Amino acid sequence: MHQPYGMRIVGISAYAPPTIVTNDEIARRLHAERDKVERHRQAIGAPAMTDDEQAAFDTNDRWIRRYIGFSERRFSGPNEGSIDLALRASQRLLTGLHRSPRDIDGIVFASVTPSFRHSPPDAALLQEALGIPTWVDGRPREILGLDVALACCSWMAGLQTAYRHLADAERILLIGADRMSATINWRDRSFACVLGDAGTATLCERVDPADDWFGDNRFFGWIDGSKAMVIHTPVGGSRRPDLAPSDMESYRHCLTMDGRQVREDMVPFVSGPAMDAMLAKAGLALDQLDLQVWHEANLVMNREVERRLRERGFRGTTLDAGGRFGNTTSASIPLALALNGVELKPGRTVALVGYGGGYSYRSAIATIRHPISTFVDM
Amino acid sequence: MHQPYGMRIVGISAYAPPTIVTNDEIARRLHAERDKVERHRQAIGAPAMTDDEQAAFDTNDRWIRRYIGFSERRFSGPNEGSIDLALRASQRLLTGLHRSPRDIDGIVFASVTPSFRHSPPDAALLQEALGIPTWVDGRPREILGLDVALACCSWMAGLQTAYRHLADAERILLIGADRMSATINWRDRSFACVLGDAGTATLCERVDPADDWFGDNRFFGWIDGSKAMVIHTPVGGSRRPDLAPSDMESYRHCLTMDGRQVREDMVPFVSGPAMDAMLAKAGLALDQLDLQVWHEANLVMNREVERRLRERGFRGTTLDAGGRFGNTTSASIPLALALNGVELKPGRTVALVGYGGGYSYRSAIATIRHPISTFVDM
Numbered sequence: 131m132h133q134p135y136g137m138r139i140v141g142i143s144a145y146a147p148p149t150i151v152t153n154d155e156i157a158r159r160l161h162a163e164r165d166k167v168e169r170h171r172q173a174i175g176a177p178a179m180t181d182d183e184q185a186a187f188d189t190n191d192r193w194i195r196r197y198i199g200f201s202e203r204r205f206s207g208p209n210e211g212s213i214d215l216a217l218r219a220s221q222r223l224l225t226g227l228h229r230s231p232r233d234i235d236g237i238v239f240a241s242v243t244p245s246f247r248h249s250p251p252d253a254a255l256l257q258e259a260l261g262i263p264t265w266v267d268g269r270p271r272e273i274l275g276l277d278v279a280l281a282c283c284s285w286m287a288g289l290q291t292a293y294r295h296l297a298d299a300e301r302i303l304l305i306g307a308d309r310m311s312a313t314i315n316w317r318d319r320s321f322a323c324v325l326g327d328a329g330t331a332t333l334c335e336r337v338d339p340a341d342d343w344f345g346d347n348r349f350f351g352w353i354d355g356s357k358a359m360v361i362h363t364p365v366g367g368s369r370r371p372d373l374a375p376s377d378m379e380s381y382r383h384c385l386t387m388d389g390r391q392v393r394e395d396m397v398p399f400v401s402g403p404a405m406d407a408m409l410a411k412a413g414l415a416l417d418q419l420d421l422q423v424w425h426e427a428n429l430v431m432n433r434e435v436e437r438r439l440r441e442r443g444f445r446g447t448t449l450d451a452g453g454r455f456g457n458t459t460s461a462s463i464p465l466a467l468a469l470n471g472v473e474l475k476p477g478r479t480v481a482l483v484g485y486g487g488g489y490s491y492r493s494a495i496a497t498i499r500h501p502i503s504t505f506v507d508m
Numbered sequence: 509m510h511q512p513y514g515m516r517i518v519g520i521s522a523y524a525p526p527t528i529v530t531n532d533e534i535a536r537r538l539h540a541e542r543d544k545v546e547r548h549r550q551a552i553g554a555p556a557m558t559d560d561e562q563a564a565f566d567t568n569d570r571w572i573r574r575y576i577g578f579s580e581r582r583f584s585g586p587n588e589g590s591i592d593l594a595l596r597a598s599q600r601l602l603t604g605l606h607r608s609p610r611d612i613d614g615i616v617f618a619s620v621t622p623s624f625r626h627s628p629p630d631a632a633l634l635q636e637a638l639g640i641p642t643w644v645d646g647r648p649r650e651i652l653g654l655d656v657a658l659a660c661c662s663w664m665a666g667l668q669t670a671y672r673h674l675a676d677a678e679r680i681l682l683i684g685a686d687r688m689s690a691t692i693n694w695r696d697r698s699f700a701c702v703l704g705d706a707g708t709a710t711l712c713e714r715v716d717p718a719d720d721w722f723g724d725n726r727f728f729g730w731i732d733g734s735k736a737m738v739i740h741t742p743v744g745g746s747r748r749p750d751l752a753p754s755d756m757e758s759y760r761h762c763l764t765m766d767g768r769q770v771r772e773d774m775v776p777f778v779s780g781p782a783m784d785a786m787l788a789k790a791g792l793a794l795d796q797l798d799l800q801v802w803h804e805a806n807l808v809m810n811r812e813v814e815r816r817l818r819e820r821g822f823r824g825t826t827l828d829a830g831g832r833f834g835n836t837t838s839a840s841i842p843l844a845l846a847l848n849g850v851e852l853k854p855g856r857t858v859a860l861v862g863y864g865g866g867y868s869y870r871s872a873i874a875t876i877r878h879p880i881s882t883f884v885d886m
Contacts, residue, residue: 134512211747237731242626243746248691248763249620249659249865250736258733270777270785275731275868276665277657281627287654294672297724312749313626346675353615353653355636358628366744368621369589371690373761375753383751385626399648407648487627490653 136342137293139496140301140333141503143223144468145215146204146455147327148508153191153201156322160187163316189319195453199429203326203456204508205311211245213255215329215461216307218507220260223303223331226505231262236274236299240288240306240460242281242487243313251277256305274299280353281361282425282486284308284460285330289482289494290349296336304332306460313363315381320389324428326456330464343496350408352491357395361387361487392486393431400424400485401438408481408493416443419495421473421480426462429453449473449480471504514720515671517874518679518711519881521601522846523593524582524833525705526886531569531579534700538565541694567697573831577807581704581834582886583689589623591633593707593839594685596885598638601681601709604883609640614652614677618666618684618838620659621691629655634683652677658731659739660803660864662686662838663708667860667872668727674714682710684838691741693759698767702806704834708842721874728786730869735773739765739865770864771809778802778863779816786859786871794821797873799851799858804840807831827851827858849882 164179164187171178194200206215216239224231239252246252253275257264263271274295280287285306292302307329314322366373366383373383409415416439424432429450436448449470451462458465463482467474474480476498483493542565546557572578584593594617602609617630624630631653635642641649652673658665663684670680685707692700744751744761751761787793794817802810807828814826827848829840836843841860845852852858854876861871 206746209747211745211749213747241746243749244657245747246745247741247761249739249741250733251658251731251866251868253658254731254733254866254868255736256733257731258736264730264732264734268781270730270781270869272728272785272789273731274668274729275658275866276669279622279655279657280629280631280653290652290676291654291669291673294675295669297672298668298727298729309746309749312746349676350650351652351676352642352648353629353632353635353651354642355628355632355634356642358633358636361627363625363627367589367624368584368619368687368690369587369591369623371589371621371687373751373756375756378751378753378756383625403646403648407650411650488629488632488653490629490632491648 134339135296136337136339137296137344138335138337138341138500139343139502140335141223141227142330142332142464142468143219143226143505144328144330144465145218145222146508147206147210149205149207150202151205153194157189159316160189160319160322163187186318189323194323197430198323200324200453200456202454204328206309206327212241212243212307212309213245213252215309215327216256216305216331217259219329219331220256220303222505222507223333227333227503231260233301234262234303235272236295236302238288238292238302238304239277240284241308242279242284242459243309244277251275253277280490281488282427282459283484283490283492285463286482286484286492286494292334293344300336302334304334306330306464308459308461310457310459313385315384315386317381318386320387321385324457326458328455328458328461328465330461330468332464341499343499344494347411347413348495350411350493352404354489357489360391396485397431397434400483400491401435404491412495414495417445418479419444419481420446420478421449422446423449423463423466423480423482425484425486426451426466427457427486447473468504468506474498474502476500512717513674514715514717515674515722516713516715516719516878517721517880518713519601519605520708520710520842520846521597521604521883522706522708522843523596523600524886525584525588527583527585528580529583531572535567537694538567538697538700541565564696567701572701575808576701578702578831578834580832582706584687584705590619590621590685590687591623591630593687593705594634594683594709595637597707597709598634598681600883600885601711605711605881609638611679612640612681613650614673614680616666616670616680616682617655618662619686620657620662620837621687622655629653631655658868659866660805660837661862661868661870663841664860664862664870664872670712671722678714680712682712684708684842686837686839688835688837691763693762693764695759696764698765699763702835704836706833706836706839706843708839708846710842719877721877722872725789725791726873728789728871730782732867735867738769774863775809775812778861778869779813782869790873792873795823796857797822797859798824798856799827800824801827801841801844801858801860803862803864804829804844805835805864825851846882846884852876852880854878
């Protein structure tokens, strides 16, 4: 078992839409929704909300900064879906790298918010939007297109998919893009406080095995559906496809989360046995990691994870987006990488870790072997 | 470039829910919907439908049999989503093969109708439902989970993904499952006549390179987003996330298709340049294919494709589901394989071809090198 080629990351680009939404604005929107519900209850003669019910709408800037670590996030404009976020990031990447669309022969599009339900796939939309040629010398040009999803681990899963598919394509454009603002339940502060929108593009290129940044032993994956409902969207999937107007009004087609449960389950797992398993497979110790990047679900939670890892010997640097973009799901890890390009120096070893809905867990350890270009458009 | 291991398909299982829906029933439901729209128009004083508008609701058994080749299809029961279809197929497969859930260390779940939007992923749900162990000897057990989609090519894309991910997992359960009935626009006969529900499970196992059924040159992929809107779902994705009640009532969250355009574009493409490109890459001629299986979007269209290929030298057998299950999207190819298990004899070479939404095209050529077990539960 040895992969006969390696992968290099040539460049990473991140785009975030211009509309900044502060914590205060999130709090105001939740309160407005609470007032709407109260008015509706009065109108139909229902009892007023209990204190517990009211609490679901209550948050403020201080609370969000203290318990989540986020200061602001970006929201897409109308009709700006994942494909539009991805396109901006991809164009910036190709321009910045002086590469042409014809250099791309694969697209792996990681997202939990596909631009269209069922069809068309985002990979096909991006091929067309970028102008990647589909014919050459009168013959169809082979292009590997694929949309992938694994909740909060979608990008990590896409990274491993790209790595393995370099057997089929020489240069794969790996997308991590999500319009999470479209999934917010405005009657539930748990996700309303955290979600944000961003698109990223990463150019993955086939190299000789000796130049490989990764390796067969550098990826680790885990899924555990026993806690699947801790992060879930109640209606609109094929399990419960019928969206009644009342479902829509109460945002049951949007994400719901038991944040406390996630923290209780995930912090010990990802800083303990999952980290041990990943390192054991790679034959590395914690103090050999120069950099680490975690899916930015909650910066306070990630800092608790980091604290535990430091106690256990981690001496490197943690890269993040600083709480300025919220939880951008499939974009979070490449966004943090693009924002911290100066740290991505050849010779350094970086651990990338996704965790969340499913539960799912995916990690990779890269040893940077070439200069890497990063671009931000925000 | 040479993959250091091969893939064998150990078994394929297909499940279709018990509710059979005939062409007559489809015609009646479309007519009932037409009457509903007419009554609504009368109620609001709108003009009656034109003949053209009426035609969108008009079909009958003879027309469907003649132009699509389908006689019936199956529909899921309430709350029976893709995960439930997949679970039935997976259980039948493992029982039939005398394999245990602990033999599985990877799940690739291909579907355009995920059980839940955003989260949890179907791969995690299936891990839990099957009881695939997540811990061993006090350590997290590595399990590769991934949901993939590429419209009508989702299963073909999943097959290639499984092939490549055998570097990470020894036995991958490849799912193709779709509850397409939940995506039907009952005001548009184009898809209402064709869609059906089914779940399939395929056990993909790592073998020595000499025993490989496939090979680096046995897959071909293509995407072309220039015709993306020929098969699409207007609202509900991140491009247009807001589902107004009027959108729901007019089924704008469901699939729409320009069937004539698909036929005009796809029949010449898949029987001509796409077939040539696939064969050239594999170094094979048409007369070397013993079997072929096409995504069963429309059996009349597939027979036209077959006719053209026979003119060009194809002398093998075409396997299909005989129009008894409709277009089951991610399930169609493995369903046809499971129904025709007797044909899957060692030594035979079989072409598998998906085409459709995106546009997307994916093909693979397998040379069967081991006995294969097939199971049907319907």
